[in-house]
Amino acid sequence: MTDLARVEVTAHDRVVVAVIEGEVDLSNAEAVHRSLVQAVTSDVQGLVVDLRGLQYLDSAGIRLLFQLAGQLRERRQQLRVVADGTPVRRVLELVSLEDTVPIDAALDDALAAFGAAPVDGA
């Protein structure tokens, strides 16, 4: 990936979970975007982006999330975001991401929204 951020993708039933850690800014937003798009195959219900391990997200990352949400919507797939850390969560709220992308406080909540089993049960 990049020095700045790491993306780890796993599958839970028919949901792809991508955990992003590190920082996302103008320098790596496109790369992160690319890896997320590649992780979502057409047979899954959707993508959960877990941002709880992310330290920094700026408007470039937000732009990425909005674009990703648009792309999945076109593929009848849903994007959900898990966020609880204050700095990142605050940014998401400031730009009203939730109007476009549902935000869950916990990964299980996001999986449940897809009807998928909780992570513990997998």
Add this chain to the structure above:
Amino acid sequence: MSPASGEFGPLTLRLALEAGRMGVWRWDPASGEVRWGPELEHLFGLPERSFGGTFDDFLARVHPDDREAMAAAIHRAVATGEPIAGEHRIVRPDGTVRWVEARGEPVRGADGAVTAWVGVGIDVTERKQAENALAAREAVLSLAVDVARMGVWTWWPDQHRVEWTSSMERLLGLAPGSLRDRRSFLDLVHPDDRAAVEALGRRAPDADEVDTEYRVVAPDGRIRWLERRGRALPTRSGEAPVWVGVSIDVTERKEWEATLDWLLQVERQAHAEAQAARDELTSTVALLDTMLAAAPLGFGFFDLDLRFLRVNDVLAEINGIPAADHVGRRLAEVVPDLAARVEPELRRVIETGDALVDVEEHGQTRAMPGVERHWLASYYPVRGADGQLHGIGALVVEITERTRREQALRMQREIGELLAGPSLEVEDLLDRVARVPVPAFADGCVLFLAPGGPVLRAAAVAHVDPAVEARLRREVAVSPVRVDGRAPSARVVRTGRPVLVERITEEDRTAVAADGSYVRAAAEAVESVVATPVRLGGRTMGALTLLRGVGGRRFVVADLEVAEEVASRVAQLIEARRLQDEADRARARLDLLARLGELATVELDSTARLQRAAELLLPDLADACGVYLVEDGTLRLVAATNRDGPVTPPAEDRAFPLDAPFPATQAVRRGRPVLYAGDVDQSFLEVVPAARAARLRDMGLRSVLAVPLPGPDGPIGAIGLAYTARSDRLYAPTDVPLATELARRIAPIVEHARRFEHERDTAEALQRSFLPRALPEAPGTRVAARYLAGTAGLKVGGDWYDVLRLRDGRLLLVIGDVVGHGVRAAALMGQLRTAVRLLALDESAPGVLLARLNRFLLEHDETEMATCCAVTLDPPTGELRWASAGHPPPAVRGPDGEVSFLRVARGAPLGALDREGYPEEGSRLDAGSLLLLYTDGLVERRAESLDVGFDRLAAALASGPGPAGALCDHVVDALLGDQAPTDDVALLAVATAADADLVLSLAARPGELAPMRAALRRWLRAAGVGEGRAADVVLAVNEIATNAVEHAYGLDPSTFELAVRMDGAAVVATVTDHGRWRQVPRMEGGRGLMLARSLVDELHVETGDAGTTVTLRARTAGEPA
């Protein structure tokens, strides 16, 4: 002896034969026949004709021991023809042995041949026996001679011949045979003795014996003494005299005798000298005795053990014991009081051998116990003619009376000097007075003053023993001497006559104790008292009581006169001191009135003035002073002080209803002074509430005087004056006029102060309203200002400053000082400030600006003047331009901390001269510098060069903190301290961004963003910005930076700058790039900016030809919204 010859006739022969006891013989060798004469047969003891007639018969008669030698001698003679000569012994038929001398001559024929031998035999037995005896004696003598070192001589005076034995040669160490004749002997004689010896040798002495001594010089050079003893041998008449004698070596004896002589001589001489010394000493002592017997000089003589050898009657009388009883005693036995001092002095004389002259001694002797006497003594070494120290002489003159006079003079002089010396409090002065007689004249001293009451007051106490002094001090306070009592001091005060108690008796003590004046310390430590009156103007105002007792010392009548003189001197001192105090007080009061008058003119607020006024009254007029003012029907204490400084009494003592029972309220109500002169406890404290009375008692209040402060419509307040135990003084009615005058002077101060305060408050309000409330800043600069009104005086209103942000981004800083103070100055200042703001709209060059202000002021009002300094600063470049109109030069502290002052032309103040312009100067301010503009109140001090103020400012700047605001505070503290400035002071400081601020210049690339954020986070954390707020700032700055990166032109490695600083509690960040953002931002870019805006409190975007600058400001938790 010649042999008998044939010529002698028969008779002659016979006579000869008979006389010589000899016999003749004839021997015919050819026939062998021997014929003897009858005399010869007789000689041999044979009967006549009985000799056999042969040679053998002859030999048979010869002693066997001599026979062989005789036969040989005869045969030798026959053989040679020489005569026969020899001696031999014979043995007579009766067995006796005789000595015979045999002589024989040959008888020759005509042919000369020997035909026969004829000869004689002579009986020499007698001679032989004598010879043998002599030889034996000679041997013994020789032995004796050798042993006794003697030479033996024989002297024939008539022949001038002397013979010596060989022992003489040995004696003299001469070679054998060298002493040949008289001449050779005389050569040996010592030249000094030669004549005498020669004279002696020339003729025989008259006496039969000689015994002389003379010296000879031996060949080895040694001188030997010889004793010559000789005796004339008895001779028959006509015989030539013969002397025999010995010469004995008596050198050793002579030497021993010489030594003995010398010893004897020495002994005799020593003896004579000792005798002479004894004689001389005896005569000297006798002379001295005679001389000093009647003289008024004490004389003593000590041996080297320091025992008295002799004293004269005068010294005996001084010592108080008979002269004879001195002898053999030590000083400690004779004069115990003096011994400890004198003995070491005498020892010193012994050790050094030098006299000690004019030594002052004092003490007591048995002659007058208890009386201290003084002597002048000289101690000198007494030596014999040989220089040997024999003892110590002492000369003693009594100088008791002289010493007493000297003491009196000394004490009078010392007391006089006390007045001329450094000024002392009265208590200290009297204390010193009491110490003057101690310990030389008295062991203790008490100065009693009689103030008129029933007891004497002990004004000063001194004693040589501090413990006794402390007890005396305590006891005269506890049981004071009653004027009507029996104590000597009381009697002195009553009668005005001196009292001497030489020896205090038990009765005296009891009598004094009986009237309550008993002083225990005195009773124990005092044995003698002299009390003398201290008279002033014919009145006895006290007693000087002197005490003795240490070591049994007591006063005598002669001391009375001294004490009286001292007391009289003390009286003079007290009077002189009183006059001096009076004069001082009068001068002080005049001075006080003048200073109170001055207080009306200095510019202080009312409280400060009244406090100053109250302090001026101390300590001459009061130990404590309060100033009260009437406010709204209440009397309030506005200033209070005691001799330790300003005081703040409890609240209930600071405000009283006007009808309260209190001296100050009484004075206000009555409009007249109120005096509590007497016993405060009884007359004053009963009118005040108990709690306050207790407090007043605690402060030792003794006397109170309250005076109203007169106003146009009755009293406006009162002054309360109080004496406490501190000075122990009382107010008298004579104090009232002065106090009234003081109040008359203080009242206008109050009025004046009230007017002044009103005006000052107005001016300050006006001025503050004209000063800018907020100061604009430019990126990279921080501005702070301080204004301090001159609260200590009417100095408000002249100083002003202003800061404008010019349209080109530069800052215009102006500071000025309107000459004059008060409301008018404040108003003019406001006008100048407005004028600057208007002028700066189209003209920012400082020189031109000042020139126009000058015109403005000249046309506005020709009488007004103002100093002013105008500075422009271009923050990005630090370019600085300035001009000054008579204003102090701005100071600059560079990033290295170096402080300098901007060079300013010595221009005239604004409004002073009508001229074209003010010279403009320029320089550059480095990043991290600080520029300080100020008014003269900061650096000016009265009576001090301005350079000192500049130096002080430079030092404060150099050591001050970085931020502009903190620096202003530091400078104010350092230069003005806690005190409010007398003049008002304005400071204006500009700090340019320093390295301490975060300044980054970054390549406009996305990869730069993360490092930028990291740096920013670190900086924010270091700046103490909280984590959440820091995240906002980081995000906001990142968004702006992202815009700068996205809008960077082309492929050129473009850059952008980030500057972040703290402004108080707010973070201010500036991002500058060199591109121009699109007029219509992309949606996303717009979102970034919007996001940033939503995170911070302020965000400005300025887009110019050169690029875009975004400034954001984010308040942190510490800064109010």
